[in-house]
Amino acid sequence: MIFVTACAKKDSETKKDNTSQQESVKFVVVGGSGTILTSLDGNSWSSENSGTSNLLSDVIYINGTLISIGGVFVDNVSTVLKSTNGKTWNPITTGTSKILYDVAYGMNKYVSSGSYGAIITSSDSSSWTSRSSGTTNQLHGIEYGNNVFVSVGDGGTIISSSDGISWASRTSGTAYYLKGIIYSKSIFVVTGAGGTILTSSDGTTWNTRNSGTSDSINGITYSNDIFIAVGDSGTILTSSDGSSLSSITSSTSNDLESIHFGDNTIIVVGDSGIILTSNDGDSWTSKNSGTSYDLNGVSFIE
Numbered sequence: 001m002i003f004v005t006a007c008a009k010k011d012s013e014t015k016k017d018n019t020s021q022q023e024s025v026k027f028v029v030v031g032g033s034g035t036i037l038t039s040l041d042g043n044s045w046s047s048e049n050s051g052t053s054n055l056l057s058d059v060i061y062i063n064g065t066l067i068s069i070g071g072v073f074v075d076n077v078s079t080v081l082k083s084t085n086g087k088t089w090n091p092i093t094t095g096t097s098k099i100l101y102d103v104a105y106g107m108n109k110y111v112s113s114g115s116y117g118a119i120i121t122s123s124d125s126s127s128w129t130s131r132s133s134g135t136t137n138q139l140h141g142i143e144y145g146n147n148v149f150v151s152v153g154d155g156g157t158i159i160s161s162s163d164g165i166s167w168a169s170r171t172s173g174t175a176y177y178l179k180g181i182i183y184s185k186s187i188f189v190v191t192g193a194g195g196t197i198l199t200s201s202d203g204t205t206w207n208t209r210n211s212g213t214s215d216s217i218n219g220i221t222y223s224n225d226i227f228i229a230v231g232d233s234g235t236i237l238t239s240s241d242g243s244s245l246s247s248i249t250s251s252t253s254n255d256l257e258s259i260h261f262g263d264n265t266i267i268v269v270g271d272s273g274i275i276l277t278s279n280d281g282d283s284w285t286s287k288n289s290g291t292s293y294d295l296n297g298v299s300f301i302e
Contacts (some may be wrong), residue, residue, distance in 0.1 A: 071099030113139035145183025152178035199266030262300025
């Protein structure tokens, strides 16, 4: 019989192991057929096991936890996954059968929007409650800012809420579907089909801006004092104020779906596994994602 004695690790060794684990993932990308990719630097990407083949629409990092949402539209199946490290993912019961497109955090609660006007809320990202949005339109995007939640969707739908529970319809001035939304520099900026750009300081009154393109604009972020929006046919637009926009060459004709800034790196993801990175929003480099699935969402682990 052989006896093995386990020796306790030195503090320095433990700290080294913990640091290595924490630094193993900084960026997380999600997409079609349950695709999850992770990266330390935005250059090299690894595929992770999500445990699902459902579409994953978005991913956010809040309070030490990654949350990815999605589902299957034709089967009326919703999906919520949670992870603390980007590597291991656990499914969460949502209480809704509707596909989820986006998720935001504010007022100590998570709020997710989805198909047929779906709104669900949670205080812990584990137990979810369905809310009435007052619309049956698809709600593609949601954001929190200036003490209000704003969700946008098909047919120019904009709804807002002061608590994530009770919602009111707002006039957008457009019939195009709306998808991307961000709150920064004290304004909401919404993007959508037909090159739609809308801005608002309070989430209630909206102004139409000229994007200079007719391509759909799908996602938007704020980086280094600049708004950067991405869309169909490789569209990338920049703006210092969310109102006046300039076109940037992206070096791809793929539809771009989402954009995020973190660790001095801007990452864009889109159809057919496209990943672009930039440090300044002007020059873009294509990276090998290792997948041909459409990529829909990207987040940064702070």
